[in-house]
Amino acid sequence: MNAFKLAASVAVMAWASAAHSAETLTMWYHGAGNEVESKIINQIITDFNGSQSDWKVELQSFPQAAYNDSVVAGALAGNLPDILDVDGPNMPNWAWAGYMQPLKIDETKIANFLPGTKGVWNGQLYSIGLWDAAVALVTRKSTLEELKLRTPTVDAPWTKDEFMAALDAAKASGKWEYALDLGTAWTGEWYPYAFSPFLQSFGGDIVDRSTYKTAEGALNGDAALAFGEWWQGLFKNGYAQATQDPADRDGGFAAGKYAFSWNGNWAALGALSAFEDTVFLPAPDFGNGPKIGAASWQFGVSANSKHPEGAAAFIEFALQDKYLADFSNGIGLIPATPTAAAMVDNYKEGGPLAVFADYSNKSGLVRPVTPGYLVQAKVFEKAAADIANGADVAATLDAAVDEINADIEKNNGYGH
Numbered sequence: 207m208n209a210f211k212l213a214a215s216v217a218v219m220a221w222a223s224a225a226h227s228a229e230t231l232t233m234w235y236h237g238a239g240n241e242v243e244s245k246i247i248n249q250i251i252t253d254f255n256g257s258q259s260d261w262k263v264e265l266q267s268f269p270q271a272a273y274n275d276s277v278v279a280g281a282l283a284g285n286l287p288d289i290l291d292v293d294g295p296n297m298p299n300w301a302w303a304g305y306m307q308p309l310k311i312d313e314t315k316i317a318n319f320l321p322g323t324k325g326v327w328n329g330q331l332y333s334i335g336l337w338d339a340a341v342a343l344v345t346r347k348s349t350l351e352e353l354k355l356r357t358p359t360v361d362a363p364w365t366k367d368e369f370m371a372a373l374d375a376a377k378a379s380g381k382w383e384y385a386l387d388l389g390t391a392w393t394g395e396w397y398p399y400a401f402s403p404f405l406q407s408f409g410g411d412i413v414d415r416s417t418y419k420t421a422e423g424a425l426n427g428d429a430a431l432a433f434g435e436w437w438q439g440l441f442k443n444g445y446a447q448a449t450q451d452p453a454d455r456d457g458g459f460a461a462g463k464y465a466f467s468w469n470g471n472w473a474a475l476g477a478l479s480a481f482e483d484t485v486f487l488p489a490p491d492f493g494n495g496p497k498i499g500a501a502s503w504q505f506g507v508s509a510n511s512k513h514p515e516g517a518a519a520f521i522e523f524a525l526q527d528k529y530l531a532d533f534s535n536g537i538g539l540i541p542a543t544p545t546a547a548a549m550v551d552n553y554k555e556g557g558p559l560a561v562f563a564d565y566s567n568k569s570g571l572v573r574p575v576t577p578g579y580l581v582q583a584k585v586f587e588k589a590a591a592d593i594a595n596g597a598d599v600a601a602t603l604d605a606a607v608d609e610i611n612a613d614i615e616k617n618n619g620y621g622h
Contacts, residue, residue, distance in 0.1 A: 228255070228262040231516050232287035234277065236503065238267035242536040246529070254523045261516040263289070281305045286508040288517040292333050293395075294501025295573040295583070297325040301332050302577035302621050307509045308332055311522045319542045320563070322500025322570045328621075333506035334521065336530050337539035340566040341400055341498045342486035344459060344467040344477050350485070353379065353465075360488045360496070360561070360568050366436075369490035373445045376465035386446040387464035390594065391455040397587035398573055400468060401437075403489065403497035406571060408433040412586050413610060418576045418622040421610040425586075426603040433492070434599035441594045448594040471562040472538050478558055486561050489569055500570030502539065540566055577620040581613045 233251070237243035244267060251263045266287070268276050274296065280286045281303065292300055300306045308330040316324060316334055325333030350357055353375040358364045364372065376385035389396060402412055409429030413421045424430065441448040459467040460480035467477070477484045489496035505524065507517040530546035533539065534553060540563050547553040553560050573579055589606040593599055614620060 228259055229513055229516060231261050231263045231289060231511075231513055231520060233263050233265050233289035233291075233520075234273075234280075234287045235265060235267045235291045236270045236273040236293075237291075238269045240270075240537075243533075246532050246536050249532070250524050250529050251520075254520050257523065258519075261513070261519060263520050277305065284510065286510055288508060288511040288513055289520060290506050290508050292325070292504055292506055294322065294325055294333070294335065294504050295395075295398075295579050297333050297504065297506065298327045298575050299577040299580050300506075301327045304509050306332050306506050307511070307514060309334065309506055309518060309521065310514065311518050311525075315522060315525055318544060320500075320540065320566055320570070322502070322566060322572055323504065323542045325501070325504050325506065327575065333504035334525065335502055335504035336524060336542055337502060337533050337537075338500060338542065338566050338570070339470050339472065339502045339539055340500075340562040340570065341403075341468060341470050342474075342488065342562065342565060343490070344469050344474070344484065344486055345465060346481050347483040347485050349376075349465055357485070358487050358490075360564050363488045363496045364490045366490060366492045372466070373440075377445060379465075382465045383463045384444070384446055385465050386440065387450075387455065387458055387467040387469070388440070388446045389450070389455050389468060390447060390591075391450040391452040393587065393591075395583065397590050398583040399499040400470075401590055402573070402586055403499055403571060404437065404492060405430060405433045407489065407492035407494050407497045408436070409494045411574070412582050413574050413576065413578070415574060418574065418578070419614060419619050421582070421607040425589075425610070426600070426607045429493075430603055431600060434593050434603055436492075437590065438593050438596070438599060442596070448591075471540060471559055474559050474562070475538055475552070486559070488561075488565055496569045497571045498565055498569045499573060500566060501572045576622065578610070578614055578617065582610050585609050585613075 235247055251265055255262050286305060290306060309332055313331065320338045322338045323335035324331060355372050373385040376382055410427060410433055411424040414424040440446045454463060458464050459477060474486060489498050505521045507514050511517050527543060527546040527549060530541045530543060531549040534541040534550045541547040541550055541553055547563055552558055553563055574582060585606050589602050592602050
C-alpha cells in the first residue's frame with residue numbers, strides 16, 4: 207500500500223511538473239556572424255528564461271543579407287517563429303502580407319522611446335526597436351575654422367546656400383580630393399535611408415504620404431525636380447563621386463580625402479579615433495527643415511504564433527534600459543530612451559555621440575509607412591543613381607513615378 211501511494215505520488219508530481227513546464231517560443235534574428243550582437247541577444251534570452259517558468263525562448267540567427275528572404279520563405283511555408291526581428295521600413299509590408307500581428311505590450315513602457323523605434327501600421331503598434339540610427343555631416347573643427355564656416359546646430363542648421371558655400375570653399379582650397387563623401391559605394395537601403403531625406407527637405411517625397419496611393423507630384427513635382435537638379439549637380443560639378451571605391455567609403459575621410467562625409471553614428475567612433483577634433487553636424491535645411499532617416503531593426507510577433515502573449519512578454523522584458531545600454535555600448539547605435547542614454551558614456555549628456563540622439567529626435571523621419579515601400583525603395587535607388595550618372599532629371603523621375611504607381615495599382619492600393 208505504501209509503495210502504491212509512493213508511486214501515485216510520483217506520478218502526480220511528474221504530471222504537475224509536465225503541466226507547468228515552460229512553453230517554447232521560437233525567435234529569428236538577423237545578427238548571425240555579429241559576435242557582439244549575438245552575445246547581447248543571447249544574454250537577454252538567458253535572463254528572460256531564468257526570470258519566469260512559463261516561457262522558454264529559443265533563438266535561430268541568420269546572416270543579415272539572407273534574413274528577409276528567409277522570412278518570406280518561412281511565411282510561404284507556414285513556419286514562421288513566434289518572435290520576429292524586422293527592419294523598421296519593412297514592417298508595414300510584413301503586416302499587410304499577414305506575416306505579423308499587432309504587438310500587445312504595455313505602451314506606457316515605450317512612452318519615452320525615440321519616435322523612430324516605434325513600428326506603427328494602420329494605427330496599431332506592430333514592432334518596437336531597442337535602438338535607432340542617425341546620419342550626420344562628419345567633418346573636423348579645424349576644417350570649419352580653416353574654411354571660415356559657421357558651426358551649424360540642430361536648431362540652426364546650414365541652409366542650402368550655406369551648405370553649397372561650404373562645399374565651394376572646400377573645393378576651392380584644393381586640399382581635398384572631393385569636398386563631400388556621400389557613400390555612393392553603398393547600395394540598397396542606404397540610398398532611400400540616406401538620400402531621400404534630402405528630397406524630403408526640398409519638399410518632395412518618394413510617395414504622396416497623404417494617401418499613399420500615388421507618387422505623382424511627390425517624386426516628380428517642382429520640389430522633386432529641384433532636388434534632382436541639385437543632386438545631379440553634386441556629381442557634375444565635382445563635389446562628390448557618383449561611383450566610389452568601397453575602400454574610400456570605409457577609410458577616405460580618415461585618410462584626408464574628403465572635407466565632409468555623410469555617414470551614420472555606427473561609423474562615428476572610427477572618425478573620432480582618426481581625428482580628435484571630429485564633429486558631427488546636423489543635416490542641412492533645403493527649405494522644409496533638416497531631415498534624416500529614422501527606424502532601424504525592431505522586434506514583433508508573427509501572425510501565426512500560437513503564443514503571442516509569451517512573445518510579447520519577451521519583447522517587453524527586452525525593453526529594459528540595461529539592455530538598451532548594452533546594445534549601444536556593443537554596436538554604437540542610439541539607445542532608445544534618454545535614461546538608457548545616460549548609462550552610456552558615448553551618449554550621456556556631453557558624450558561625443560550625444561548629438562546623434564538629438565538629431566534622431568528632432569530631424570528623424572521614417573521612410574514611407576506603406577507595404578509598397580519595398581518596391582518604392584528600389585525604384586528610388588535606381589532613379590537617384592541614374593541621375594547621379596547624368597540621366598535626364600525630369601524623364602527619370604517621371605519614369606520612377608510610373609513604376610511606383612503601376613506597383614500600387616497592381617496591389618490594389620496596398621490596403622490604404
